[in-house]
Amino acid sequence: MKRLVALVIVALFVASFLWVKPVKAEETLTVYSYDSIEPWMKQIIPIFEKEYGVKVRLVTFGDAGEVLSRLIVEKNNPQADVVVGIDNSYLQKALQAGILIPYKPENAKYIPEWIIKDFDPTFHLTPYDYGAIAIVYKKNVVKNPPRTFEDLTKPEWKGKLIVENPLTSSTGMAFLLWTIGVYGDKWPYYWEKLKQNNVIIVKGWTAGWEMWDKNQAPLFVSYATDPAYAACEENSTNIGAIFLNNTAYVQIEGAGIVKGTKHLKLAQEFINFLISKTAQEKLPLNQWMYPVNKEVKPPACFSHALNVSSAKIITIPSEELAKNTDKWLKEWTAIMVQGKKPEEISPTQTSTASNTNKTESPNKNSSKICGPGFIVGLAVIPLILRRRL
Numbered sequence: 001m002k003r004l005v006a007l008v009i010v011a012l013f014v015a016s017f018l019w020v021k022p023v024k025a026e027e028t029l030t031v032y033s034y035d036s037i038e039p040w041m042k043q044i045i046p047i048f049e050k051e052y053g054v055k056v057r058l059v060t061f062g063d064a065g066e067v068l069s070r071l072i073v074e075k076n077n078p079q080a081d082v083v084v085g086i087d088n089s090y091l092q093k094a095l096q097a098g099i100l101i102p103y104k105p106e107n108a109k110y111i112p113e114w115i116i117k118d119f120d121p122t123f124h125l126t127p128y129d130y131g132a133i134a135i136v137y138k139k140n141v142v143k144n145p146p147r148t149f150e151d152l153t154k155p156e157w158k159g160k161l162i163v164e165n166p167l168t169s170s171t172g173m174a175f176l177l178w179t180i181g182v183y184g185d186k187w188p189y190y191w192e193k194l195k196q197n198n199v200i201i202v203k204g205w206t207a208g209w210e211m212w213d214k215n216q217a218p219l220f221v222s223y224a225t226d227p228a229y230a231a232c233e234e235n236s237t238n239i240g241a242i243f244l245n246n247t248a249y250v251q252i253e254g255a256g257i258v259k260g261t262k263h264l265k266l267a268q269e270f271i272n273f274l275i276s277k278t279a280q281e282k283l284p285l286n287q288w289m290y291p292v293n294k295e296v297k298p299p300a301c302f303s304h305a306l307n308v309s310s311a312k313i314i315t316i317p318s319e320e321l322a323k324n325t326d327k328w329l330k331e332w333t334a335i336m337v338q339g340k341k342p343e344e345i346s347p348t349q350t351s352t353a354s355n356t357n358k359t360e361s362p363n364k365n366s367s368k369i370c371g372p373g374f375i376v377g378l379a380v381i382p383l384i385l386r387r388r389l
Contacts, residue, residue, distance in 0.1 A: 068094055111127060130289060133249055175221045
């Protein structure tokens with residue numbers, strides 16, 4: 001009996017050396033975002049991967065509109081864990097689609113209250129950067145830039161303005177909302193005038209920047225920080241920026257956890273990391289936006305950016321965005337793509353701009369102006385210079 005027990009003990013001892021313990025599979029976090037976020041992500045993802053011993057799979061699409069559309073299509077079978085880049089223009093659409101779950105990260109304490117209040121107090125999306133859109137131009141090309149929305153409809157700017165498509169670009173959506181904030185329910189008449197003045201519509205910011213950079217058109221809907229980019233990266237002061245009608249529409253971008261994620265804890269850690277000092281310090285010179293973490297100060301060259309405090313901020317309440325965004329996009333499509341007249345689409349009555357935000361009355365005769373159609377450019381040319389949608 002003792003001999004048998006001894007043999008069993010020896011066998012167990014030998015087996016302990018032969019037994020190979022299973023290695024825990026490395027977790028992979030899938031992040032959806034837009035193409036031009038890559039410079040920032042390439043700097044911060046390796047830090048996150050090393051700290052948490054995981055792998056981050058970044059999947060990018062042309063712009064934020066495409067990212068949101070993909071998430072909605074995959075709603076019943078989500079492939080992403082985290083989405084980065086949904087801004088206030090698309091926020092309500094994302095919330096209504098039910099594709100996100102709320103999570104308030106610990107580092108949210110470093111975000112100013114006004115940003116949280118103006119963006120998403122429910123924290124389905126956590127803000128990570130912000131900045132205002134503007135009309136940009138090259139000072140050596142444009143000597144007397146337009147100053148108002150109406151200026152853009154004048155003959156001297158015919159075929160010379162590049163605008164992103166609001167159906168596919170959050171920058172374009174922000175510009176549409178900017179016009180709605182100024183013109184109220186008269187905005188379709190303004191867009192009809194832009195169309196008649198051969199406004200150039202492109203799919204997203206990257207394609208627009210490529211055209212503008214090649215001098216295919218002198219005016220471009222971009223960002224108030226573009227002069228800072230020129231100063232920081234090129235030691236140049238040649239880029240100018242304009243807030244039309246002395247108004248500004250501030251874009252806030254957020255990141256959220258996709259409903260149905262299989263890596264909830266890791267997704268939460270990633271959201272928290274995005275607004276950490278480590279990640280936020282690398283944001284300004286890659287995103288060319290302002291960091292939301294109030295402990296992080298933008299670099300000195302950001303003093304060349306157009307000062308938002310000098311303009312009247314245009315805002316549209318979240319309840320109006322939730323109620324009207326889809327209808328506004330349908331109306332925009334009817335005018336700019338289908339060729340309908342403003343009188344045919346029954347413009348949405350908008351209390352926002354007509355009471356509190358409108359700074360210049362639209363031309364009452366705008367519906368009577370006639371002229372040629374507009375140019376549509378949908379070519380997407382890869383250009384990973386800096387962040388834009």
